[in-house]
Amino acid sequence: MTLRGALVAWLLFLACPAAWALDLAALEDPDHAATIDGVAAPDAAGRFAPLAEDRFEMRSSASAWWFRLRLGPGPEGRVLHLDGNWLDQVDFYQRSAAGWVATSTGDLQPVSARPIEATGFAFPLAASDAPQAVYMRIASEGILRTRFAVMDEAAFLAAEAQRAWIFGLFYAFVGALVLYHLLLYVAVRDTGYLGYVLYLGSVAVFLASGSGHAVLWLWPDWPWWGSVASSVMAPVALTGVLILTWSVCGGRALPRWMQRGFLVLGAANLALSPLVMIDMPTALAIGVPLQALAVCSLLVPMIWAHRDGNPSARSLLVGWLVLGPALLLWQASFRGLIAPSAWTQYTLYGCVGVQALIFSFALATRIRLDHERRLEAERRLAETRRALTGQLIEAQDAERRRIAGQLHDGLGQPLVVLSNRLEGRVGGTPDGEELVALSRTAIDDLRRISRGLHPHRLDLAGFAEAVPELVDESFRESGVRAELEMGELGPLPAATELHLYRILQEAFSNVLRHAQAQRVRVEVRDEAGAVSLSVQDDGVGGEPGTQPAGGVGTASIIERARALGGSARFLRPPEGGLRLEVEIPR
Numbered sequence: 001m002t003l004r005g006a007l008v009a010w011l012l013f014l015a016c017p018a019a020w021a022l023d024l025a026a027l028e029d030p031d032h033a034a035t036i037d038g039v040a041a042p043d044a045a046g047r048f049a050p051l052a053e054d055r056f057e058m059r060s061s062a063s064a065w066w067f068r069l070r071l072g073p074g075p076e077g078r079v080l081h082l083d084g085n086w087l088d089q090v091d092f093y094q095r096s097a098a099g100w101v102a103t104s105t106g107d108l109q110p111v112s113a114r115p116i117e118a119t120g121f122a123f124p125l126a127a128s129d130a131p132q133a134v135y136m137r138i139a140s141e142g143i144l145r146t147r148f149a150v151m152d153e154a155a156f157l158a159a160e161a162q163r164a165w166i167f168g169l170f171y172a173f174v175g176a177l178v179l180y181h182l183l184l185y186v187a188v189r190d191t192g193y194l195g196y197v198l199y200l201g202s203v204a205v206f207l208a209s210g211s212g213h214a215v216l217w218l219w220p221d222w223p224w225w226g227s228v229a230s231s232v233m234a235p236v237a238l239t240g241v242l243i244l245t246w247s248v249c250g251g252r253a254l255p256r257w258m259q260r261g262f263l264v265l266g267a268a269n270l271a272l273s274p275l276v277m278i279d280m281p282t283a284l285a286i287g288v289p290l291q292a293l294a295v296c297s298l299l300v301p302m303i304w305a306h307r308d309g310n311p312s313a314r315s316l317l318v319g320w321l322v323l324g325p326a327l328l329l330w331q332a333s334f335r336g337l338i339a340p341s342a343w344t345q346y347t348l349y350g351c352v353g354v355q356a357l358i359f360s361f362a363l364a365t366r367i368r369l370d371h372e373r374r375l376e377a378e379r380r381l382a383e384t385r386r387a388l389t390g391q392l393i394e395a396q397d398a399e400r401r402r403i404a405g406q407l408h409d410g411l412g413q414p415l416v417v418l419s420n421r422l423e424g425r426v427g428g429t430p431d432g433e434e435l436v437a438l439s440r441t442a443i444d445d446l447r448r449i450s451r452g453l454h455p456h457r458l459d460l461a462g463f464a465e466a467v468p469e470l471v472d473e474s475f476r477e478s479g480v481r482a483e484l485e486m487g488e489l490g491p492l493p494a495a496t497e498l499h500l501y502r503i504l505q506e507a508f509s510n511v512l513r514h515a516q517a518q519r520v521r522v523e524v525r526d527e528a529g530a531v532s533l534s535v536q537d538d539g540v541g542g543e544p545g546t547q548p549a550g551g552v553g554t555a556s557i558i559e560r561a562r563a564l565g566g567s568a569r570f571l572r573p574p575e576g577g578l579r580l581e582v583e584i585p586r
Helices: 003-015 036-038 042-047 153-188 191-211 212-215 223-248 255-278 280-307 311-334 340-424 430-452 457-462 462-477 496-517 552-563
Strands: 023-029 055-056 065-072 078-085 090-098 101-105 123-124 132-139 142-154 480-484 519-527 531-538 568-570 577-586
Touching: 036 042, 036 055, 036 101, 036 132, 042 142, 055 065, 065 496, 065 519, 078 132, 090 123, 090 568, 142 531, 142 577, 153 191, 153 212, 153 340, 191 223, 212 223, 223 255, 223 280, 223 311, 223 340, 255 280, 280 311, 280 519, 311 340, 311 480, 311 531, 340 430, 340 496, 430 519, 457 462, 462 480, 462 496, 496 577, 552 577
Parallel strands: 480 519
Antiparallel strands: 023 065, 055 142, 065 132, 078 123, 078 142, 090 101, 090 132, 519 531, 531 577, 568 577
């Protein structure tokens, strides 16, 4: 059968499930004492009440109900279908040459007890050349609802196959969403994804159990679980959507009274699941108003968060607006306010699928917003850190300048005077010359320390003139051969010159203390709107491609580059050694 033909057959089955008009009548058996011989006797015919429709519903009845279906002559290959998966006991009676033949099944028996494995209960009808009557006895706690249809068995089985194919696609789609969000929950440990998995998974089991697919495909040998699965899953689904709403709408950012409401409703719904297994009537009596309250209460935090500009909460609201009419339609059908039909069921399935996608989009939107907020926070943190680092470095440089000035002017000048007087008074004697030499050494050391604290040459001549002097002073007595290549440098702000000078100082210090180098090459260029520095040595730089361990000097270089809006990289070239590359935008 082609896909188009299968779809046409399925739609025809939905539109016209019965090919034969039915002559139905019902008889109540309050004491459960009637037998097939009694109800089929001629004097019992008047006790049957004709049914105007092909369906029967009792909101609550402790009685057993007998149904008589009169059929005209017909060939073999017809089937009687009872559309209703929650019928505790169904006994089907059909007369044969040897007498009444009984077939017993129901939702409290395994699927193997059914004559035809299908949703609901289906019974093959024997061929007959004359009018005949078949009887059914149905007993069920709670709501007794069923719909009778007689149709060609081949058409019925084809329609069942197409229904299974269509619903299988739905369950596969829902299963893929559940698995995907379960993996996301395992990866990110976000309770919103856990709530989504609980909600959608429970809804899928609820729908599959109510439609009869679960008992056929998942637990054909567990009739007791099949009879309670829907009622157990309903509160679990509501708990899941409470968790989802809590997470998406802000959780602890919500008002305290709203948080307590979430906690109370979630705990009450979870308590309903075990109660269903113990006392179904009590659980249903409590659960229906409680679940209605929970569904209505979910709108409060969604509206609250939506007013605060939460787009994920808006998606949740849209999801409930999509599902709400379908739920009302299904509930009206379930409670007999409108005639049940296949379309109410399929509308519910379709809206659940659309809502599942919208809820998934809500989670994705929230994750995207969280990511954007995290990036914005990281950006602000980086800016704050750069600002604080810049202020710290500037304060450090200012303090160095102050100390260097005090050493040069406050201590250096008296030492010069002292050295001159020593030379004038005791010069020419061995002890005097030694004292003069010591004083001049002290003056030289003081000047070197002062220059190390603050490069006065930088203030006087600028960066381009100070760099060659720095290179010479740093490597003059070290045994390291230094090469300097400088391009033309345009004017730079004083703060930029000082940072670049300090970066070179730290780089040269690292080479002298750690590299064990024989040669160092320094390059300074001003091109493409940026000033670049490069310091490369041939020392013990470690394995090529690895980064050096970060010390105080390394951190200072990186932070000074960042303070200028630039970058600093330490590279290990294939030929060995270590290379520092710094680029500062103008």
